Amino acid sequence: MTDLRELYQQVILDHNRNPRNFRELPHATKRVEGYNPLCGDHYTVFLQLDGDVIRDISFTGNGCAISKSSASVMTSSVKGKRIDEAERMFEVFHKLVTGEPGSLDAAELGRLAAFSGVSEFPARVKCATLAWHTLHNALQGEEEVVTTE
Amino acid sequence: MSTLAVSTAYDVGRIRRDFPILRQSVRGKRLVYLDNAATTQKPQAVIDCLVRYYAEENANVHRGVHFLSEVATAAYEAARTTVKRFLNARDEKEIVFTRGTTEGINLVASSWGRRNLREGDEVLITAIEHHSNIVPWQLLCDEKNARLRVAPVNDAGEIIVDEYARLLTPRTKIVAISHASNALGTISPVKRMTALARANGSLVLIDGAQGVPHLTVDVQDLDCDFYAFSGHKVYGPTGIGVLYGREAILDAMPPYQGGGDMILSVTFEKTTYNVLPYKFEAGTPDISGAIGLATALDYVRSIGLDNISAHEHDLLLYATEKLDTVPGLRIIGRAAEKASVISFTLDRVHPHDIGTILDQEGVAIRTGHHCAQPLMMRFKVPATGRASFGLYNTREEADALVAGLHKTIEVFRG
Numbered sequence: 001m002t003d004l005r006e007l008y009q010q011v012i013l014d015h016n017r018n019p020r021n022f023r024e025l026p027h028a029t030k031r032v033e034g035y036n037p038l039c040g041d042h043y044t045v046f047l048q049l050d051g052d053v054i055r056d057i058s059f060t061g062n063g064c065a066i067s068k069s070s071a072s073v074m075t076s077s078v079k080g081k082r083i084d085e086a087e088r089m090f091e092v093f094h095k096l097v098t099g100e101p102g103s104l105d106a107a108e109l110g111r112l113a114a115f116s117g118v119s120e121f122p123a124r125v126k127c128a129t130l131a132w133h134t135l136h137n138a139l140q141g142e143e144e145v146v147t148t149e
Numbered sequence: 150m151s152t153l154a155v156s157t158a159y160d161v162g163r164i165r166r167d168f169p170i171l172r173q174s175v176r177g178k179r180l181v182y183l184d185n186a187a188t189t190q191k192p193q194a195v196i197d198c199l200v201r202y203y204a205e206e207n208a209n210v211h212r213g214v215h216f217l218s219e220v221a222t223a224a225y226e227a228a229r230t231t232v233k234r235f236l237n238a239r240d241e242k243e244i245v246f247t248r249g250t251t252e253g254i255n256l257v258a259s260s261w262g263r264r265n266l267r268e269g270d271e272v273l274i275t276a277i278e279h280h281s282n283i284v285p286w287q288l289l290c291d292e293k294n295a296r297l298r299v300a301p302v303n304d305a306g307e308i309i310v311d312e313y314a315r316l317l318t319p320r321t322k323i324v325a326i327s328h329a330s331n332a333l334g335t336i337s338p339v340k341r342m343t344a345l346a347r348a349n350g351s352l353v354l355i356d357g358a359q360g361v362p363h364l365t366v367d368v369q370d371l372d373c374d375f376y377a378f379s380g381h382k383v384y385g386p387t388g389i390g391v392l393y394g395r396e397a398i399l400d401a402m403p404p405y406q407g408g409g410d411m412i413l414s415v416t417f418e419k420t421t422y423n424v425l426p427y428k429f430e431a432g433t434p435d436i437s438g439a440i441g442l443a444t445a446l447d448y449v450r451s452i453g454l455d456n457i458s459a460h461e462h463d464l465l466l467y468a469t470e471k472l473d474t475v476p477g478l479r480i481i482g483r484a485a486e487k488a489s490v491i492s493f494t495l496d497r498v499h500p501h502d503i504g505t506i507l508d509q510e511g512v513a514i515r516t517g518h519h520c521a522q523p524l525m526m527r528f529k530v531p532a533t534g535r536a537s538f539g540l541y542n543t544r545e546e547a548d549a550l551v552a553g554l555h556k557t558i559e560v561f562r563g
Contacts, residue, residue: 005560017497038517039500040517040522063501064499064501065499065502123505124501124505
């Protein structure tokens, strides 16, 4: 049960039950889909960019608790941030969930720290990073469906 | 009480001892393997025969005049005879070794289909098909400007046979149907469907990937034209499968792949193809796989498919009853005739999360769309959890599944 509680931390369960920014964005400047064909997780990330600032962000779609809560926490974390800050967060998050060695700054992690248990479940890394990969592609200007397969 | 009588005589404890992998612990828990529709575990007899083949008999077949080549060829051809008997085919010529069900279906779609399908013709499948019995026909229909028709299922997951019969038209050249659904467990009335198709003048291919492990298959009684299955789903090795084909039809079909072993003579001007079944076995075959498959079929026969069916049916009823008591659990597929496969969803918990939590309890199930996305869409679910039982599973393992699901609910609602 310990490992499971590490994976399914309260933050994750809460964001899964009540995902934040879970809606379409009517004035989105970008809209990118993310899809994991293995498990069928499917999300759309909506972005409203103002220069290099993420003015607003939202998502819709379906998937497991890890992917949905990750999308929810991601949207809360990057809203109002500059593109380079959001990309840096993705880097930090990726290191966290893949268990890449090296110390991560707790302050920098913030709410993302709730996903620390994912590194013990290699099969779930793709769930945790799906929305982030989708955001990354949106920020890189790619509009096609991204997959984590 | 007949089920009970069979279960008493059925010594599942002894059977479990034949499967070394079942002795292991997973994440500190006893392994409860309920993913048999994906692949089955292998009895010691199959493992031993693979080792023995490579330790004592290995050589290429149908080529050498030397001792080992003769031994290997005899063992490979004896395996074909075992398969012929298992399916009650008329002749060894009708048994083509393939890599698995997928290759068997592709062989028919490619060889028979390209030669015989014309623009405007139709291929009829059903809503319960696995992607491997959809995509090869789509590719063929695209190439030929032919049309793929799909017989629907009812809410229980049963093929609506009246609708199926209505879809049989003079344009229907071939029908491709699952013996049993990998995603829902539905057993199709293949004999009746085959009779309807043949009366219509259509050929019939049965995807037997989920049929062979659970049901007695008699291709003469079924009267189908093709029957494809995989070795690894019936306690044999991966990488080997069988395509049964009616001799006259196979004989008229062009080769599927070119290469060694499928020819009688080759010049740069003209090649004469080998006789059946070798015409369809280009290149060095999976010799050890064929021998391993035959050993698995002998093993299954030694227990008896009727006994296996009865045991699995008991598990299906028991597990269904227990699962129905889990709050928020919905079983997808309630066909009257079912193989021991149970697909389910749990309120507010995604199947992927169920799979992870069960795995922590040592319980292995499949989660996802089960390579049957159109069927998932029909039931308006993106994915399900699927527990599938084999000849070595027990009621205690069904209990472990149910306990794991209660733990899942606890994690998510606690």
